[in-house]
Amino acid sequence: MKTKLNLYFLLSMMNLWFISCSKPDEFYKDLLANSDRNYPGKLQNIVPSNGYYRFKLNYIIPPNNSAAKIVLAGVTDTIIFDIPNEKSGLKDSLYVDKLKETSYRFSIYTLNKKGESSIKQNILFKIYGDRYKSSLSTLNVKSKFTAVGSSDLRLIFFPDNANILVTSMFQYTDVNNQVVDYKIMNPKDTVFLINYKTGSDIHMINGFIPNKGSIDTIFTQKKLLKLP
The missing domain is CATH 2.60.40.10 (Immunoglobulins)
Incomplete structure (x- = not known):
């Protein structure tokens, strides 16, 4: 009986260590240790595409309506897009136009309804134009x-x-x-x-x-x- 109890205790500790050290599921929420705040999931399968004075971004929206907005934060400008509830967990895309013929770097992340941010990801576009x-x-x-x-x-x-x-x-x-x-x-x-x-x-x-x-x-x- 003592051997079984020790084995059970050992397995329980290993499981606790695994839960503590494993990375959170970044797809739909990112949890902070000792916190009850749930953060929105980041966009998945991001595919940036260059265009003529514009760009297109394809992605998958995190599920469970955990994200309410998409934020593109550049050096000088920040662009915010609303996420409709019915698109939660689905593939979607967005366009940004009226750009200059140059390279753009953005940090992209989502916000939940409380304004809390997901993990940030960096994307780069090289816009082409008349030149x-x-x-x-x-x-x-x-x-x-x-x-x-x-x-x-x-x-x-x-x-x-x-x-x-x-x-x-x-x-x-x-x-x-x-x-x-x-x-x-x-x-x-x-x-x-x-x-x-x-x-x-x-x-x-x-x-x-x-x-x-x-x-x-x-x-x-x-x-x-x-x-x-």
């Missing part, structure tokens, strides 16, 4: 090829390794003298223009983003392609 837009140029043709007996034109372009090409739009005349508007999403360096009328003009517009996940595509001016 980035002016650096873009329409891709140049590296080579062209038409197979014998075919009217399809194959164009190979010099890539733009500094940016991500997300779309290309072509306008050309086909063998039936019809103007063709051809749009390609996520194009490669090689493009085929079907039934191209030999010698006719080809115009192109390219759409770029600076980074994977950027939310706004920036388009170049329409350009008359010079074929080699």
Whole structure:
């Protein structure tokens, strides 16, 4: 009996030590030792996305209506968003616009209805704008090829390794003298223009983003392609 009591005492102490030393569940509340104050959970799965003079933030709101507001605290400005009760525990997003073309660093945290703060997290955005837009140029043709007996034109372009090409739009005349508007999403360096009328003009517009996940595509001016 004494052995069983000692074992029970030992297991109880180990459990008490585990509870005391374990980190609190940060998803829906953060507890202070010897305190009856419950703090709101922090936002989870935060995904920041840069944009054209704006940014987007995706996240999961902590459950149980523990958080009432989202706070973005920057160096000079603080932005506060209300959290509707019906969105508690769900995925959501927010946008901030009218920004400058520069980098922004924010501390992001939630507040409960008492104004108590969650754990703070840091996020960084690099906003792009007209300066980035002016650096873009329409891709140049590296080579062209038409197979014998075919009217399809194959164009190979010099890539733009500094940016991500997300779309290309072509306008050309086909063998039936019809103007063709051809749009390609996520194009490669090689493009085929079907039934191209030999010698006719080809115009192109390219759409770029600076980074994977950027939310706004920036388009170049329409350009008359010079074929080699």
